[in-house]
Amino acid sequence: MSRLPAPRRALVVLAVSALAVLGAGAQSSASPDHHPPKESRMNQVIPAPVSVTPDRHGGEFRLTPDTVIRVDRGAKRVGEYLADLLRPATGYRLPVTDDRHGDSAISLDLGKVDPRLGDEGYTLDVDRRGVEIKARTAKGLFNGVQSLRQLLPARIESRSVARGPWTVPAGRIVDQPRFAHRGAMLDVARHFFSPEEVKRYIDQISMYKINTLHLHLADDQGWRIEIKSWPRLATYGGSTEVGGGPGGYYTQEQYRDLVAYAAERQITVIPEIDMPGHTNAALASYAELNCDGVAPPLYTGTEVGFSSLCIDKEITYRFVGDVLRELAALTPGEYLHLGGDEAHVTTEPDYIKFFQRVLPMAEDLGKKVAGWHDLLKASPLTSALPQYWGTTDSNQLVTDAVARGNKVLLSPANKSYLDMKYDENTPLGLSWAGYIEVDTAYGWDPGSYLQGVPESAVLGVEAPLWSETLEISDHIEFMAFPRLPAIAELGWSPWSTHDWESFRTRLAAQAPRWTELGIDFYRSPQIDWPA
Numbered sequence: 001m002s003r004l005p006a007p008r009r010a011l012v013v014l015a016v017s018a019l020a021v022l023g024a025g026a027q028s029s030a031s032p033d034h035h036p037p038k039e040s041r042m043n044q045v046i047p048a049p050v051s052v053t054p055d056r057h058g059g060e061f062r063l064t065p066d067t068v069i070r071v072d073r074g075a076k077r078v079g080e081y082l083a084d085l086l087r088p089a090t091g092y093r094l095p096v097t098d099d100r101h102g103d104s105a106i107s108l109d110l111g112k113v114d115p116r117l118g119d120e121g122y123t124l125d126v127d128r129r130g131v132e133i134k135a136r137t138a139k140g141l142f143n144g145v146q147s148l149r150q151l152l153p154a155r156i157e158s159r160s161v162a163r164g165p166w167t168v169p170a171g172r173i174v175d176q177p178r179f180a181h182r183g184a185m186l187d188v189a190r191h192f193f194s195p196e197e198v199k200r201y202i203d204q205i206s207m208y209k210i211n212t213l214h215l216h217l218a219d220d221q222g223w224r225i226e227i228k229s230w231p232r233l234a235t236y237g238g239s240t241e242v243g244g245g246p247g248g249y250y251t252q253e254q255y256r257d258l259v260a261y262a263a264e265r266q267i268t269v270i271p272e273i274d275m276p277g278h279t280n281a282a283l284a285s286y287a288e289l290n291c292d293g294v295a296p297p298l299y300t301g302t303e304v305g306f307s308s309l310c311i312d313k314e315i316t317y318r319f320v321g322d323v324l325r326e327l328a329a330l331t332p333g334e335y336l337h338l339g340g341d342e343a344h345v346t347t348e349p350d351y352i353k354f355f356q357r358v359l360p361m362a363e364d365l366g367k368k369v370a371g372w373h374d375l376l377k378a379s380p381l382t383s384a385l386p387q388y389w390g391t392t393d394s395n396q397l398v399t400d401a402v403a404r405g406n407k408v409l410l411s412p413a414n415k416s417y418l419d420m421k422y423d424e425n426t427p428l429g430l431s432w433a434g435y436i437e438v439d440t441a442y443g444w445d446p447g448s449y450l451q452g453v454p455e456s457a458v459l460g461v462e463a464p465l466w467s468e469t470l471e472i473s474d475h476i477e478f479m480a481f482p483r484l485p486a487i488a489e490l491g492w493s494p495w496s497t498h499d500w501e502s503f504r505t506r507l508a509a510q511a512p513r514w515t516e517l518g519i520d521f522y523r524s525p526q527i528d529w530p531a
């Protein structure tokens with residue numbers, strides 16, 4: 001990559017004012033006529049930071065066999081995470097230490113930044129002697145580490161010793177997210193993905209400062225989480241998937257391990273049990289949940305909207321109560337996602353009746369409710385988080401909820417659904433919400449997208465990945481890359497940085513990293529991928 005396109009240079013100017021706003025003390029190197037050195041990786045970070053100020057002299061820090069990772073108390077785990085990232089390719093020891101002596105260091109400092117950076121913000125300073133990341137919390141340090149990772153050569157992602165030099169361009173980044181919630185969803189119900197496959201996706205999304213993983217754990221084709229009080233949900237309801245494969249489920253122990261793995265990467269898991277529709281796997285597992293007392297067969301097709309829990313049976317509420325109680329006990333995060341979409345065979349009065357009993361169950365467990373925006377028909381509390389998945393830029397249910405005080409999560413299907421095909425030739429995915437090329441995924445402003453929904457009412461964005469056509473990690477990756485980084489940038493970066501030419505240039509620079517990581521990405525013709 002050579003010199004930055006013009007709009008990105010303007011960003012350096014913008015950076016100066018951003019620094020002033022944050023009161024972080026602009027460095028003298030950030031003069032407006034400054035041209036960043038050619039090849040500077042400082043300007044390649046995705047999501048685009050609030051401000052990037054490459055050193056005017058083009059200096060750099062170089063990792064050596066003597067470099068240490070110096071951590072404050074409370075930063076040790078992030079330090080170990082960083083060491084684990086850097087050791088394989090460099091072959092260096094990179095001890096994680098609180099010893100203040102020694103020269104060459106990457107320092108992770110807690111609590112010494114402007115409080116306006118918030119819990120997730122950080123500053124990153126690089127000079128000849130070292131790298132210093134500062135943040136108020138481990139979350140902020142982790143975000144700084146992800147930026148640092150992208151400042152190193154792509155070969156740093158190699159899992160075996162690779163050729164250096166391991167240089168980091170000198171300069172300063174000051175950064176914090178635009179939106180609190182930056183999510184990815186994985187549908188493990190239509191096709192089951194093993195804990196290892198889910199962890200692989202967690203690793204990938206964490207590179208782009210995604211902080212929430214929504215797991216779609218139950219649908220018509222499969223129930224994927226062990227519920228001890230209703231064991232057949234998993235052992236029978238989880239025993240197949242779309243196409244009739246073997247399916248699978250997570251034991252509670254495996255699930256806790258996934259939640260912990262995500263938490264180490266500063267990602268909160270939101271579990272979803274979809275109801276009252278999308279419930280064939282449950283209805284097939286327990287005949288008594290059906291209004292007629294007859295269990296339907298397991299389902300391995302891809303139709304939607306044909307199943308419903310039995311609204312007038314008391315056992316339905318015992319079932320939902322037991323499931324939510326076990327799920328809440330597995331969930332350190334604040335939300336349980338209750339689905340609520342496409343309940344086409346549940347009448348509207350029944351739908352409302354159902355959720356008027358179920359919503360308080362989640363609240364009584366100390367959890368907030370998340371749900372697809374259809375759930376707004378049942379008027380949940382203002383603490384509930386409706387997730388917009390429509391394909392138009394206005395929705396009365398959502399507008400009314402925002403007027404009542406709800407915040408919303410945006411995942412418009414025609415922009416952010418990673419399972420939509422890129423174009424008519426894409427071998428995987430669906431197209432009911434249209435084709436989504438990279439510029440479409442990137443080309444909308446969450447802060448002004450929905451009529452009647454101001455930026456202040458938007459909690460954030462999510463990139464859902466439904467798995468009717470996806471069976472293995474390769475498939476996940478082909479659909480998520482490169483669009484997941486686009487949605488991640490919409491969620492993190494200030495709108496003032498939004499620039500397609502800059503984004504496509506930075507995206508191209510990610511490709512060698514994905515190749516090192518074995519990520520099978522879609523080579524969109526919109527991007528000038530390196531040879």
Ligand code: ACM
Nearest residue numbers: 341342372389413
């Ligand atoms: C959905 O796509 N049915 C939420």
